[in-house]
Amino acid sequence: MSSPQIGPPSTAQLQAAVQWYLTLNDADVSPEQHLAWQDWLGADPEHVKAWARIEKLQQQLCGVPRDVALPILSQMGVQRRQGLKMLLVLAAGATVLAGYRISPYHTDFATRTGERRQVTLPDGSRLELNTDTRVDIAYNAQERLILLRRGEILVTTATDRLPARPLSVETPQGRIRALGTRFDVRLLPGLSSVHVQQHAVEVRPRDTPQHIQRVDEGQALTFGSSQLGNLRPATADSSAWTQGLLVAIDWRLGDFVGELARYRVGYLGCADEVRDLRISGAFRLDDIDGILANLQVSLPVKVRHFSRYWARIEA
Missing domain, CATH: 3.55.50.30 (Phage tail protein beta-alpha-beta fold)
Known part of the structure; x- marks a missing residue:
């Protein structure tokens, strides 16, 4: 199953995305500005590409404290303009290097052993990564795709501003499509496991995508690349790791x-x-x-x- 690719955004799109990034990270950001950002994001699929590039850059700098790596986020005037220029240059460089993985383990978002982290995706959905987890993000105009390469994630979906753009998690064993939901996905040896905390998901094995299993709130399912397991009650402690x-x-x-x-x-x-x-x-x-x-x-x-x-x- 092929994954959609995100092409390089233009400099003008990157500049607009950087400006929104700085605005949203300002201490005085208002709810109206959040809504305006969502309107901008949903106005053009190219805006989604540019925003994804800025988010990726921010994650590449995640090892450096934000107030050191991007000191301009809470400042105004000349410092803000200089910071905008610096971030734009870095973002353009990240675009050029986007096709080159420095190692097989380099992904959009990752955690080390014993580390957990939270990520806000371009559409406002929240992603929590458990220990030793690797995730790639592939958003485009047709779908929102989260590729779980290793480990475990908890997904809390947000209402998308683009119409008819489903959110799915892809694992080596198949796809899990969110139906407005909160759910946990974990990779096991040769299997994938999903626990649904809110609403429901649809699971399609990779090799038999015509077989669809709905998993409702309070249910769990383990599946392989060609077969589905039996539905079972989700354990109450399946997401205790987030705490x-x-x-x-x-x-x-x-x-x-x-x-x-x-x-x-x-x-x-x-x-x-x-x-x-x-x-x-x-x-x-x-x-x-x-x-x-x-x-x-x-x-x-x-x-x-x-x-x-x-x-x-x-x-």
Whole structure:
């Protein structure tokens, strides 16, 4: 299934997008200005391209504090004009380099192991990325497409200003079309999983797109590239990660450690003799070492550390 491509926007379009970017990041931005920006965005598909380029540039600078990388966002006068020129030059450079990936892992939005982040997309939809996640965005005049390359995302859709432009998430196994909704998508080995929190989605496997499964609020589905799984109740804790929590309700210790390992750099394993112990609780994902220490108090286990990046839970 081919993905739509975003062509390079013109300098005039980039300039307009930069001006809107600066306006929306001003501390005194009004609701009326937000509406005017949405009107501008919806007036021409080329505006969407230009806005996507500025958003991508902002993400490329995400490692630098905004007040350092773009000090002009909250300033006026000469400083603002100089900043506008600088951002426009950078955006044009990003356009020239857009076709070149510096590595197989370079994507529009990404998180490192243990990192989570939130992104606002050009249409106002919100995207939350879980640990070790990679996403590309491909918006055009016909559709809004989010390509999940790795990891897990939570999507909260916004009303689009362009008519009849659906929002979908594409995974290696197929497509998930939003029907005005909030839903979680996670890549598993050879499978994709979706949990719907609000409204509904439609799932189409990649190799059998004629098979469509509607997944309603409170339901979950796991599917492969050629087949659909059975609908099941969505777990209440499927999006706890957005709050920085891992919630376990009578989990096997082996499953718990496997999930915890997603958020820790290095190796975290579990010995077979303790894998079937049961565990319940809500655990803070920003303190993995604290979780491991508490396991030794609540369960008959010890954590053996061979290095900072190698740990194993044993009897």
